[in-house]
Amino acid sequence: MNEIFPAEWEVSSPEILAGTVTSRITKVRLRSGAPAIVKALTPIGMKDELPGVHYLDWHKGCGAIRVLAIKANLLLLEYAGKRTLLDHLNEFGDEAATAISVEVLSKLLNTPHHDRSFATDLIPIRRQFARLFIKAERDRNDRTESLFVEAARIADDLMNNPVDVQPLHGDVHHENILFGDRGWLIIDPKGLLGDPMYDAANMFYNPLDRQDLRASEARIAAMARTFSHAFDRDIRTILSYSMAHAALSASWHMEDENLEEAARSLEVARAVQNVLASLV
Incomplete structure (x- = not known):
């Protein structure tokens, strides 16, 4: 010992x-x-x-x-506990799990910081999106108007107009939120820096093995409304971060030559894109 x-x-x-x-x-x-x-x-x-x-x-x-x-x-x-938010979703359903994610994200957003400085090694969110920007540039050079090109444009616009920049978890999902003695807590952060709606956007992309939820336009629209109301943020911003994150994931999978997962990620991005288009 x-x-x-x-x-x-x-x-x-x-x-x-x-x-x-x-x-x-x-x-x-x-x-x-x-x-x-x-x-x-x-x-x-x-x-x-x-x-x-x-x-x-x-x-x-x-x-x-x-x-x-x-x-x-x-x-x-x-120690955060052993019951995950995925366990809760499986037992009580997606809406119940989403409500808990709102509770956790709200606590994170409202952490009293009294103007405390941020650690210098937190990763700027633009750097997080590097592979998406590279993939989009390749497609533009090939004169391919792909979803990557559109997602990169959206991501660039979001990052040029951030709101409430603060430390971000960077990998919010159902198995990183656990229940224990102090209630629901988040674990395993990446440590990014940017608009906190990027953390909210990660929830649209999860759970990873529930494509029926991730690619459901009805679920995407409902979750976006829930987050928009809870965090008092524009629903388009939340959906835009969600689409950009799904396309970013697809770019990572394509780089790894995991074309099946890339296709699943792009399906999520297109579903979010359709919900965004329906708001016009």
Whole structure:
């Protein structure tokens, strides 16, 4: 134990939960007996995941898990629970899950910050969209008026006119929202910087294995109205971020030559595009 975790943390009962190229996740017990998570970052994780840590630190437990301690490449994190929002959706339906996502996102949006500065390593949202802009430029050069070209134009316009720029989670989905002792909390942020409606837009694209929901124009329209009312933002902005995010995902999949997933992502983008067109 002392060789793996800092002695001053006084953690026990380690149980490895997962391992990736960026980290190893271990569930432990604090001195009080409460569960916690130790996240051991790999060299890749030290590069890729620290912006997310700074995102959590900025929120200080408001809607997100708390960072309890940091030492070298080890993070001691609050345990969020094991019931996911996807579990809740499967049991109570999509509308109930959407209502909870509004609750969590509202807490994140309303984190008291008192003009605290943002971490310098948060990733500007424009950089997040780099592959979409590259794909759109290739299509323009080929004189192809693709959905990527339209989505890139929309994304560029959104990023030129941001509102309430703040730290963003960057990967909001049903399996990153968990229920525990403090209610519903979000985990595993990427740590971006931009308009918070990008985080809301991620929900349209999820759950990943529910194409019947993701590509449903009725669901897209209903979710957009819910978010627009909850966050007091223009419904077009929310839908535009949603379309741009789906096209961004498609550009990532095309780069990986995963054409099946790219097609699924484009189906979502077209469905959102149709809902946007219906507002004219």
